[in-house]
Amino acid sequence: MSWLEFVPSLAVAVAVLFGPGLALGLSIGARRLTLWAIAPAITVAFLSLLAIVYGGIGISWSLLPVAAAVIVIAVPIAIVRQLLRGRIGRPDRPESVLSGWTVAGLGLAAVVIGAQLVVGLQAPDRISQTFDAYFHLNGIRYILDTGSASSFDIQGLVLPEGQRPFYPAGWHAVASLVASSGIASIPVAVNAVSVVIAALVWPAGCLLLMRSLMPRSRTAALATGVLAAAFPAFPIMMLTFGVLYPYFLALAMLPAALGLGFAIGQARSLHGSGTLFRCVLLVLALLGIAFAQPAGAFAWAAFVLPLVLWRAVPAITRLGGVRRIVWWAVLGLGLVAFAGLWIWFGRIGANTPWIAYTNLLGALGEALFHGFKASFPSIVPCVLALIGVVDLIRRREKLWFVATWAVSIVLFVVAAGGPSWKLRAWVDGIFYRDPPRLSALLVITAVPMAVFGVVALWRFVQRRAGSRLAPGSATARALAAASLAVLLIATQANPAMWTQLGLTIRAYTDAADAPILSGSERKLIERMPEHIPADALVAGNPWTGTPFAYALTGIRMMSPHFNSYLYPEAKIINERLNEALEDPAVCDAVRSAGVTYVLDFGGYFKDAGETGLEIDGTTPYLGLRDLAEAGVGEEVDREGDAVLYRITACD
Structure with missing residues (x-):
């Protein structure tokens, strides 16, 4: 199958992943980047819930019944919203000056990641040569055969009648709809969904996340487009290792949910206009992430926690008397409850075979430079991330995000180099104590931190150049374009990226000595x-x-x-x-x-x-x-x- 023949399948995958979310998000009031970035998570949440309902009442899982449900739900919501206009918080005003730069960032990431996948997959109908691929591809066939994509039914693929434990089937609901179109085989449908997630869903979320951190920076928008494709550990490695399709989807949607969470947490007042709107979108996004892979929702909570503490502790300190004691107690109980849930859900990884393969110092070095298991480190984006850390600390700006970045470092270091089995189970059980999963999670915070580094360097160059590099001047534009090209080349033409692409090629080969299926x-x-x-x-x-x-x-x-x-x-x-x-x-x-x-x-x-x-x-x-x-x-x-x-x- 040629890549040109792949285009219709790709179009169906875009329609399935974005269509329901765009319709429902638009009816709620989302616009432009927020709408585009959050639409896939809304789609996954909607399809996952709809699959359970349809599975329970016997409606076959296919495109037409799903499209009908989208219309039946989106239209009344839009009507009610118009009737209540002015009585509820309005969404953000749409971007104006940043919209063109945002599109440029999205386009850059889509082209670069798309090119990586063309190289790695080699052909659109290739099958991942990994053991987990059995369950995922056969799960899609099982959905097509039974007509149910319910999270309570999919385990019927491997379990006898009467044993139907819950399995979060968000990814399978999406991929099976693409396969049900009839224009793509199951391997082609799976690869189409993977390309859309990697090249469109992931960069959009990164841009929304970066907008919550640096809302007016054009430099950040363009740098995000390049750096979203700069780390081998995500998205490309998650299509090689495992293969962990549901976790891959959850991580791709995570930045958009973080962007919403950070926007809410940084608002001057939680009672301001738009907070309720963001909260509704955030709940839908987290539901979609949880239906893809619940570990993604827990990762969101861990990453947002530093901002919560950053806002809560000073606010409680300013209170007096009994109110201060009560709110300290509430905060303490909340932290204990979160830790308890983290450890309790982490029991799923109690018996997994993944071991620590290095010591704490070695794991820290790998976390900082993304050189996992002695592979080539990702020098350029990781140095930029460290520059971003230093710059934020030096300027005492967004120190809570430095703590968020540190949380991702700790999670990986414990998984890869933790000296105690019990410690690794408590800290990383929810990620199966699996270092590759945590290495991919590192990228979620490394991308925005590297963008901070790029912006810091650009700010330094502007200060040194003075009036010769006035914003908007021809010289500034030329230097920015040249710098962007250098950054793109430096992040792509490096041993770390090409080593990972080599592993991906091997994981999708169909040669006579293919790992599993020749x-x-x-x-x-x-x-x-x-x-x-x-x-x-x-x-x-x-x-x-x-x-x-x-x-x-x-x-x-x-x-x-x-x-x-x-x-x-x-x-x-x-x-x-x-x-x-x-x-x-x-x-x-x-x-x-x-x-x-x-x-x-x-x-x-x-x-x-x-x-x-x-x-x-x-x-x-x-x-x-x-x-x-x-x-x-x-x-x-x-x-x-x-x-x-x-x-x-x-x-």
């Missing part, structure tokens, strides 16, 4: 409908890429994921199918489950996400090997070393 194996999968009934059930070692058969063809797999518990007979089939002629219990299990075919992709596999885990993906599936030699199965189709067998021993 090109020949995929060709065999795509021919399966020519040989197999649509209602067939197929066995296969899930570590070797066989689960992708469900996403690519719709043919059911006995093991659609390596953590699948659909069939109690799976264990005996996986371990002893090649003994079916000697052991009648094997054929009993085969008939009970209804398995009729086997995909044999050998025993080679390697997660391209570079998790470093030692996994035994061979021993539990030895029964699926050498079926023809054992007289248990006959070859139906072959592509290279990949073979499709029909089980004959149990006829």
Whole structure:
């Protein structure tokens, strides 16, 4: 598939991710950058809630019912808002002088990140060679098959009837709508959503965040466009490691929510015009983030906490008597409650295998220069971020944001170099104690801090040049354009970025030695409908890429994921199918489950996400090997070393 053929899928992904949010945000009263930046989070919140409602009442999940719901909800809201106009807080006045610079910043980021993804993905229909991709791509197929994208239903992909725990399915609701359009296969739909999130959602949020920190700086708008694409750890690494599509979406939406939170927290009065409006948008944004990945909502709270304390402590200190005691108690109880929730939700990471791989000092160096696990550091953007830190401290401006930046540093340092398992569980359990997740989170604060550094350097140059560099002069414009070009080249043509792009290329390869699914194996999968009934059930070692058969063809797999518990007979089939002629219990299990075919992709596999885990993906599936030699199965189709067998021993 060519990139030109990819354009319609990309357009559908833009419409799905932005359309509902733009309509609903516009009806509430959002405008221009605020509307554009917050629309994806509103979309995810709306689609996630709508999917639960539709799943409960039996309405099939597709574009038309979703579009109808958008109209039914947006129009009345817009009417009510017009009737109440003047009685409720108005939204911000739209940008005027900054609008053109904002568009330029958005365009810069979109082009650069888009180019990175073209290089990294190599083709629009490539599949991530990572173990988590099984669940996400097959989850989309499951939604298309069942007609439900509810967070209470999607676990039916891997769990038996009656076991339906809640799983935040915001990303799956979005991606499945793109796939339901019929113009894109599931891999193409997934990649279209990824490109839109990385190239459009993320930069818009960064610009809204920067506007809350430096509302009138044109330099900041342009620098944000370049620096949003300057850190390898996000967005490009999150499409390589894992692959963590839901977490990737949550982090991309996080800057917009932070921008709203910082705007509210910096307001002179919380009773001022527009505060209620921002609060409504913020609640919707946080709901969208939580439905993508709840860790993102907790990260928002941790990043906003320094500003809350910065405003609350002086305000409480100025109070007198009993009121001061009461508000100190309220603040203290609030902090204790937040810490308790952080640790309680962090139990999800209590048993994860990710270990600390360095000491505290080494982790601090990695956090400051983004050189993770001895990879190349991101010198230019990280030096700019440190300049920003020094400048804010020197001028005693926005010191609370320096503390926010420090929070992200601490979270990573504890995950990568924490000396105590319990400490790492308490601090980073909600992020599964996983250093790569925290390295991506670092970028959320590093981008605006690096922008502060750029603005500080530009301010220094202007002071030294004096009248020769008057704002708006031809000389100033020429120097600004040249500086921007140098910054762009310096952040892109560096070993750190190209090393990460190399890892991404490897994670989306379809070569013969691909980590999980080779090109020949995929060709065999795509021919399966020519040989197999649509209602067939197929066995296969899930570590070797066989689960992708469900996403690519719709043919059911006995093991659609390596953590699948659909069939109690799976264990005996996986371990002893090649003994079916000697052991009648094997054929009993085969008939009970209804398995009729086997995909044999050998025993080679390697997660391209570079998790470093030692996994035994061979021993539990030895029964699926050498079926023809054992007289248990006959070859139906072959592509290279990949073979499709029909089980004959149990006829």
